[in-house]
Amino acid sequence: MALHILKCQGCKRYTIKDKCPKCGADAIQMIPAKYSPEDPYGKYRREAKKGSLKEKGLL
Numbered sequence: 086m087a088l089h090i091l092k093c094q095g096c097k098r099y100t101i102k103d104k105c106p107k108c109g110a111d112a113i114q115m116i117p118a119k120y121s122p123e124d125p126y127g128k129y130r131r132e133a134k135k136g137s138l139k140e141k142g143l144l
């Protein structure tokens with residue numbers, strides 16, 4: 086399991102603690118970006134969809 090990287094809301098430092106060790110402000114978890122320019126499975130998903138459309142005679 087990956088280490089949770091938290092970001093201090095006060096001083097914007099990265100920490101693994103719930104509270105920033107530097108300023109004591111709450112640290113929030115970094116939310117990974119949903120969008121990825123390199124979607125390793127997107128290609129296969131599209132190929133699979135294309136295939137099923139062909140089967141139905143829609144393409």
Ligand SMILES: [Zn+2]
Nearest residue numbers: 093096105108
């Ligand atoms: Zn801080």
